[in-house]
Amino acid sequence: MLTKTITVPVKLSDGTDSGGEPGFTGYASTFTREPDSYGDVVKKGAFAKTLKEWEESGRPIPVLWGHRMDDPDYFIGDLRSAMEDDHGLKVDARLYPDAPKAQRVRDLLRAGAVAQMSFAFDIRDSGTIQLSDGSEARELRDLKLYEVSVVPVGANQDTSIEDVKTPAVADALTPGEVAAVRALLAHQTTPEKGAADDNTREGAEATCGGKAQSRAEAVARLTQQIRALTTVGEKGDAA
Known part of the structure; x- marks a missing residue:
């Protein structure tokens, strides 16, 4: 299982338009054709299959703090919705109102102390493509999504997007x-x-x-x- 981290604008919501539950919206992944530091690009449609699988399961996609799967206290919310558009994987997350860590994360987001999302995934299909500048990149075409996390990773100094992948333990x-x-x-x-x-x-x-x-x-x-x-x-x- 890998993780990919991206710096994106995150919009906080007070819950007035979503049943009174606070949360945030943003992009957990983008379909930019600029390769990340690992030489990867994500193809539009890479999440289509996994989103359908989640919908058919009847279970919400978890939202975690820092990919902490080992502690239920770090399951801070879930996704109200997740969909692909031309820009990337757009998510609308709710934060559990009675979870102390969820409210702390909300405070950090509001203060701008953290402003990144990350997602845990497996690669089910990929291939090598040639980019417009003649260089090659690995195109991620089908991904299995496990969860979306808010992460305290510093922004990349060269671009507004930072992608980080780590191998499964x-x-x-x-x-x-x-x-x-x-x-x-x-x-x-x-x-x-x-x-x-x-x-x-x-x-x-x-x-x-x-x-x-x-x-x-x-x-x-x-x-x-x-x-x-x-x-x-x-x-x-x-x-």
Whole structure:
């Protein structure tokens, strides 16, 4: 699973025209033919299939803070609507009125402290194209959308759009590294070492063996484990 981040104007709404719920509108992706730093362009229609799949599922597309899938508190809203137009993927998001983090994000958006959206996706179809200047780019033609996030990423100094992609945690780690992370996490929380080792081996096999319900869930779990490892490392440095 990858993420793409873009700096775009975000318009806050007070909810008067959407059932009284606050939110924001903007573009989670644009169809500019200027390649990003990874040499990619997104083709118009790339979201058509995934938007139809979301509609048929009857579930709303989640809105997160910073792609934090591991903590339900960071699910700050969902999309009231998402549609492609000539410019890109236009979204209308609501922020949950009773969620403290959602209201904090709304304050940050209002203050201009954050002004970027990002989306998590998988590539289902792509190809190489030649641009008008003779250079080549990878054209993303069919994307599977998982969620849209508000992100605190600094704006690109050269352009008003910044695209950032990162590989899925499950793809970045070997099974041995995943097991080591889980073992260290269990060591911090479980006093019985023998039982912890057995459980962590089973947990690593379950995660890396494809037994998670979806790649998105696997990424969320591994992200949580990496965060725990980082915390442990910081404690060790302080000591």
